[in-house]
Amino acid sequence: MKRTIKYTMKSRIILLLVLSLLLMNVITLKAGEEGAFPLTLRHCIPELVRTIDPAVQKVERLNVQVSDGDYLEYAKTCGYLQGIKEKNMDDFLSSYDVARLTCNILRISPAYSTYEGLLNFQEPNGEYIVALGLLSLWDPAIGEKMTWEQWRALLNRLEMYTNRREEYYKREDIKNFQPFVQGLQEKEQKKNIFHLLPSGTVVGQVEATLRTTKINQYEIPTYLYKGRRWVNIHHLSNFGFDLRWNAGEKVMHMDRNRTKEIRGLDLSGGVEELKGNQVLYTDTEVYIGIRRVPSYQIKGWTFIPLEELYLFGMVQQEGEQIHITVSDFAYESGFVFEMGREKWCNKNQEKVDIKLTHIWYHVEKKQYRQIQEERCGLEANFWEPISMKRFVLDDQEIYIGTVIDSVGDRSNPYLEMDKEYMYTKERLQYFMDLYQYKINQEILDMVKPSIIIGTMKRNAGIFQQGEKVEILYGEDGKWYECKSVSTGKQGRIPWGSVTIPPDPITNPHRMTQEQLEWYVSQKGFTSSTPYLIWTDLDRQVTYVFEKKEGKWVLIRTMLCSTGKNITPTPRGFFQIQDRGSHFGKGYMAKNWVRIKGDYLFHSVLFDEKGQYLLERGVLGRRASQGCIRFSFEDSQWFYQRIPKGSTVWIN
Structure with a gap:
């Protein structure tokens, strides 16, 4: 009886081994057919960190035994798994995931290019392939899934890039990547989508100072520009709001604090008159919750539209008089994110996936466009780049804003309200004004004065040897009428007393x-x-x-x-x-x-x-x-x- 049981167990073990081998052969054959192999976190994380993480390399040299599980936990702690959807050891990874992991470990920022040779520019984590491609680290022949040879070759390149960079760029196979690198560079998206103008650009003047606005019966001065009332955001800390300033990111967060006393402003000394003062575009970003609100700068202070406060209470208007009664509504969705410049930080104390809707407006077509995006694997307290550069279609599109659809399995309780806000005519007008100002400034910049600057060969008239002079006009072979660049003095000098530069090339770019x-x-x-x-x-x-x-x-x-x-x-x-x-x-x-x-x-x-x-x-x-x-x-x-x-x- 015992012999029979032994024989049966032995047969089962042999059968299981045979089946396992057959299954492995099937997987191998399938991988061979598709030119790829099932790369998982178990394969990827230990190899990558041993190859390019200096801290792990130091531990390796000490011959310390480290398990695959230890490597995974280490990667999570360091934020290397940021942006990776699946986190289990045997979950399969795409080439996009591999590129993201590599950039996370090397601290390489994403890059954006519309080069036709890219596999799929808008694929999540596709911007990390662009980033590695620009550094000649990515083989353009890699598809959505890597072959074993491509994986080993990538590790080889990464090892040499991190340890022997000068030698790396002399490699012949790296030189073969140059057409791909040049293609990425030529179509690289560098335009700042969030900011249409340079900070400090003068866009207009304050039209009037108004004393006809009250919040909970306390007067607050507002200033008229483009037909809208604008309020100094710093005054709002006296009206039940908390302000958080991130100097490094130049981001201001404003939140309703229901326990904060509304005490108003001391206006016994009068209200500052700002009529006629310059209104400047500012790259300071102001957020109420996750809403980025319009802002300008006047005399060094940041101003936002008064209507942004309507979210928090009841509004009554009688003629020029506006009364806002702030309620206990705090606009708290339960989603906690810190906003930076084209990046968000997950403050939810747990890993989350988020679904977003980005909203654009096409100036010529006069149409809105929505783009849905999912960002997976946002680790707690790690920053995630949220850039619009990957969605740009043409120069006539304006980025209007982004709303959160859901975080994990929780829907945004204010989703409809947030979307409605994005489509308001006042918000569109703000961006249209900036867009038109930008277009107008570009036209002004297209017209450049054709000034001829010469250098005096010797002292002549009122000019000294070596002095720079503008050549105004002259008589061929006899004299020039000139003006000093430094002093502005004007006078006539003999022909041949000044060195004149050669004729410039004609500007081929015509204006419409x-x-x-x-x-x-x-x-x-x-x-x-x-x-x-x-x-x-x-x-x-x-x-x-x-x-x-x-x-x-x-x-x-x-x-x-x-x-x-x-x-x-x-x-x-x-x-x-x-x-x-x-x-x-x-x-x-x-x-x-x-x-x-x-x-x-x-x-x-x-x-x-x-x-x-x-x-x-x-x-x-x-x-x-x-x-x-x-x-x-x-x-x-x-x-x-x-x-x-x-x-x-x-x-």
């Missing part, structure tokens, strides 16, 4: 009709006739505008050729004077129109009989002795159309 018309309107240019002429020296183009219904409308764009640096065309405002059919000795210039003195608009040069061209290919670059040349057709149109007295701006 809309941009040109906005620019001349913004500058407030006027003319005594219905016509305005602008010669753009930087682009070697002359624009003609006509006044229609009170607006300057572009009616003609003409390629031209202005003076060389050694014989410059004078800059400034002039008026059209007399004109003639032609002039010249040994050549003929047709359809001349006087700007100032000997400086004229005229055609390109013909032979002395005016039958064939003496010069070709000069239009679009500096080539004259100071006059502005057009094609014959453009010169004829200009000669016949533009009346005397029309304003000319040469810039």
Whole structure:
């Protein structure tokens, strides 16, 4: 009987071993077919930390026995598993997870690129493949799952990168990654989605100081800008709110404190008058809960819209008078996150997964767009990058904000209210104002003065040897009229007494009709006739505008050729004077129109009989002795159309 039992148990063990081997063969065959193997945390964590974590390498050298479980616990403690959905030892990992783990250990920040060669740019943790790719650490041949060879090769690269970096970049296989690296660099997203303007940009002026607002019967001064009332956020600490300032991140958190006394402000000395003060865009981010609210800066203080307080109580308005009665509502969702600059910190004291909705607005299409995103494995007290760069479609999209849909299995109790807030016309108007200001500033920046700066070869007139001077105009071979860059003094110097730089390359980037018309309107240019002429020296183009219904409308764009640096065309405002059919000795210039003195608009040069061209290919670059040349057709149109007295701006 005992022998039979022994035999039966032995048979079962052999059978189990055979089945295990068969199962392993099936897995191996399947991995071979797909070109990948089942990489798990059990494989990955010990190998990675032994390869690139200096602290673990130090322990390894002491021959201390460390189990796979110990490695996993160590990784959790260090935050290496941040952003990894599954945390069990035998859970499978994608190549995205491997990239994330690697960057977590090496403390490499995510990067963003729209390069077509990426596997999937918007895949969670895909930005870490970009980060490793930019450092030539990632093989672009790696798919969603790694092969065994790719995994071993990655470890080999990481070991050399961390310990022998100079040698690393000399490797031939690394040089083969260069097309991938260059592709990532060319399409890398660096634009700051959260901030449309540089901090400190002047966007307007305070329109009025108002004393018609009360909170719980206490007066609070507000300031009118763009038709909205703005309140100094620092005053709100006297009205039942706590303010938390993170100086490192430049982030202000405002929370309702139901136990805090509302005592109001001491206004016995009056209210500070801010009318006419500059309103500045600020990169300080203000949050009420998880809502990022609009803000500006005035005289060094941060201001937010008064309407943001309506969330916390009842509002009554009678004419100009606004009364807010703050209630016990504290806007507490139960989700605790610390907001940083494009990153969140989980303060829930437990690992969580979060689902988010990002909201965008397309300016041209006038449409909103929602993007759902899930962030998994946010460890307690570790920061998680939350960047919008991976979702940018084009320059016409504005990021409006983000709401939390759920944290783990808990839904956001204020989800509908938060989404409704994101779609308010006031919020959209704030971002549209910033967007339009940004676009306008970009147009202004497109127009650059073409100034010629020379260096004095010797003392001449009022100028000293080595002095920098602006070349205003001159007479070929005789003299220059100059202005000192340092003192502003102006005078005439002999020809040849100053070193003049070579002609610059013509700016090939044309402005659109809309941009040109906005620019001349913004500058407030006027003319005594219905016509305005602008010669753009930087682009070697002359624009003609006509006044229609009170607006300057572009009616003609003409390629031209202005003076060389050694014989410059004078800059400034002039008026059209007399004109003639032609002039010249040994050549003929047709359809001349006087700007100032000997400086004229005229055609390109013909032979002395005016039958064939003496010069070709000069239009679009500096080539004259100071006059502005057009094609014959453009010169004829200009000669016949533009009346005397029309304003000319040469810039």
